[in-house]
Amino acid sequence: MTSRHCEKCGYPLFEKDGKTICANCTEEEEGSSQPTTDAALHLKRAELLDRLGETKDLNEIEHILRCLHLIKELI
Ligand SMILES: [Zn+2]
Numbered sequence: 001m002t003s004r005h006c007e008k009c010g011y012p013l014f015e016k017d018g019k020t021i022c023a024n025c026t027e028e029e030e031g032s033s034q035p036t037t038d039a040a041l042h043l044k045r046a047e048l049l050d051r052l053g054e055t056k057d058l059n060e061i062e063h064i065l066r067c068l069h070l071i072k073e074l075i
Pocket residue numbers: 006007008009010011022023024025026
């Protein structure tokens with residue numbers, strides 16, 4: 001355990017493999033320049049939407065739609 005606390009939830013931060021991780025957010029904290037969870041999710045959603053427009057594979061489409069649905073619940 002480190003003396004630092006998560007900026008988002010206030011949980012103590014843990015160091016693992018040289019990275020600082022919040023056990024609550026399970027998100028890697030590497031400094032203020034890192035995107036927030038929200039930003040990362042928006043980025044991922046944009047990537048998924050791009051992929052959705054390109055693929056004709058029904059299995060992949062289903063998978064992407066599930067992922068988009070999960071992301072929607074998080075943001
Ligand atoms: Zn946290």
